[in-house]
Amino acid sequence: MRRSHARNRVNSICNSNSNSRSTGGSRSTAKMDQIRFQSRSNTRSPNFFPQISKQSRMISPLVVALVPATFAILLFCYLFIFSTKGTEKYRIIIDGGSTGTRIHVFRYTVEGGIAVFDFKEDGLVSMRVSPGLSAYAGDPENAGLSVMRLLEFGKSNVPKRLWAATEIRLMATAGLRLLDIGVQEVILESCRRVLSVSGFKFHDKWASVITGSDEGVYAWVVVNYALGTLGGDPLQTTGIIELGGASAQVTFVSSEPMPPEFARTVRFGNSTYNLYSHSFLHFGQNIAFESMRESLISRELELASNSLHNGNGVHADPCSPKGYLHDRESWKMSPGSLPERNEFLSKLRASGNFSECRSLALMLLQMGKEKCSYNHCNLGSTFMPKLQGKFLATENFFHTSKFFELKPRAFLSGLVMAGERFCGEYWSKLKNEYRTVDEEDLLHYCFSSAYIVALLHDGLGFALDDERYISSFYLLSADSPSWLN
Numbered sequence: 001m002r003r004s005h006a007r008n009r010v011n012s013i014c015n016s017n018s019n020s021r022s023t024g025g026s027r028s029t030a031k032m033d034q035i036r037f038q039s040r041s042n043t044r045s046p047n048f049f050p051q052i053s054k055q056s057r058m059i060s061p062l063v064v065a066l067v068p069a070t071f072a073i074l075l076f077c078y079l080f081i082f083s084t085k086g087t088e089k090y091r092i093i094i095d096g097g098s099t100g101t102r103i104h105v106f107r108y109t110v111e112g113g114i115a116v117f118d119f120k121e122d123g124l125v126s127m128r129v130s131p132g133l134s135a136y137a138g139d140p141e142n143a144g145l146s147v148m149r150l151l152e153f154g155k156s157n158v159p160k161r162l163w164a165a166t167e168i169r170l171m172a173t174a175g176l177r178l179l180d181i182g183v184q185e186v187i188l189e190s191c192r193r194v195l196s197v198s199g200f201k202f203h204d205k206w207a208s209v210i211t212g213s214d215e216g217v218y219a220w221v222v223v224n225y226a227l228g229t230l231g232g233d234p235l236q237t238t239g240i241i242e243l244g245g246a247s248a249q250v251t252f253v254s255s256e257p258m259p260p261e262f263a264r265t266v267r268f269g270n271s272t273y274n275l276y277s278h279s280f281l282h283f284g285q286n287i288a289f290e291s292m293r294e295s296l297i298s299r300e301l302e303l304a305s306n307s308l309h310n311g312n313g314v315h316a317d318p319c320s321p322k323g324y325l326h327d328r329e330s331w332k333m334s335p336g337s338l339p340e341r342n343e344f345l346s347k348l349r350a351s352g353n354f355s356e357c358r359s360l361a362l363m364l365l366q367m368g369k370e371k372c373s374y375n376h377c378n379l380g381s382t383f384m385p386k387l388q389g390k391f392l393a394t395e396n397f398f399h400t401s402k403f404f405e406l407k408p409r410a411f412l413s414g415l416v417m418a419g420e421r422f423c424g425e426y427w428s429k430l431k432n433e434y435r436t437v438d439e440e441d442l443l444h445y446c447f448s449s450a451y452i453v454a455l456l457h458d459g460l461g462f463a464l465d466d467e468r469y470i471s472s473f474y475l476l477s478a479d480s481p482s483w484l485n
């Protein structure tokens, strides 16, 4: 049923695409080809989205399905519209995330001019390598080596006779966005060299860093296609909140007027969706964890320097369970006087306190709020219209809720209880209780529970007792929080 449903929708979506394929063309500065957006963004600049092809910006409604490499599907539906009928075909996307690089190999057939995906069995196979491309910032020329193993995996899953016809793309996200443009380009060039001799079909411009706003729009389109709400009433669509490693995306339909840099328009069939879409760089969970540690050091060093310090020389870290001993290796120290920092670390005591950790997380999320120049900023000084409707929380929200085995009801209030217990427990007991969990991962769960509650409830105003969810994601409703109304 679902499959034929998807097929019908693919039909209506992809056929409406037929008039909007862009030409491949030589390598342009445009960081992304093929997908075009109707980005009636109320902006004067003709090249508001330079990374998107310059031709008319029709957002071509694209077939999507809720799979890990969400925007891959969007891309491929658009690409194979002109595929001739025939046997199975393949498309490959490489998702260059901050915590890892993943290859997704899609197999599909073309029936009656449309693509039919099969996500069961080996219709979609994936592989991941860590660390992500941004870890090569110190050795960008060799970043492409990390893609080699992925390409071997790709070749082992595509018949050799089809390699030359199989298009491969690399789309990097927040990990690379955090690097200097020059370093980004060297890393991408290194990947392009490897991809261009891979045997797959590749153009240099098919390796790019996508904008956070695009990343959010892709996720929104995927989710609403999968929920069957794309093409219907905008007010019935579901917003997305994606918590990645380095960035967090928030994208939803809003009827409020908004500054052009936050506004996106998605056209799908006869429906037009006016979206708010923003990616909060540095708000991804892994980066936020490092920022929390940095804030501990700088705050305590400041206290120590202006002698307001409590004098007993012990500094508290509420986001690490009691008994955890901070070692220098695990702290990614930013430049600064290492001896002073090591001195600080030796006096840092894990105090394991969920509410203090939650307050510390909220302080990070609200940094810069005093500079808010809009009628309201939920996070930092960034504009965000009143949240409306339902939301889907993905990525780290899912991993954290899965770790705590949260019941699918009352997600946030359940997370508060789970976080309070976990943060308050002794480290030795936690290690014993979670023997199969890598200690580095285990250490993050006190912070991640506190960070998610600070982000979703204290920052964005979702009710703690929201009781709805969708399968392995969690559905939050912004309709309930009082202070947002």
Ligand SMILES: Nc1nc2c(ncn2[C@@H]2O[C@H](COP(=O)(O)OP(=O)(O)OP(=O)(O)O)[C@@H](O)[C@H]2O)c(=O)[nH]1
Binding pocket: 096, 097, 098, 099, 100, 132, 173, 174, 175, 243, 244, 245, 246, 247, 248, 284, 285, 286, 395, 396, 399, 400, 403, 441
């Ligand atoms: N606890 C836990 N976290 C996971 C697991 N797999 C991935 N993660 C984390 O979940 C997040 C995955 O979100 P992604 O969007 O894939 O992260 P990413 O693409 O590397 O990061 P961005 O570049 O910011 O998008 C990252 O913070 C990972 O560290 C898992 O099995 N357990």
Ligand SMILES: [Ca+2]
Binding pocket: 097, 098, 173, 244, 245
């Ligand atoms: Ca990601």
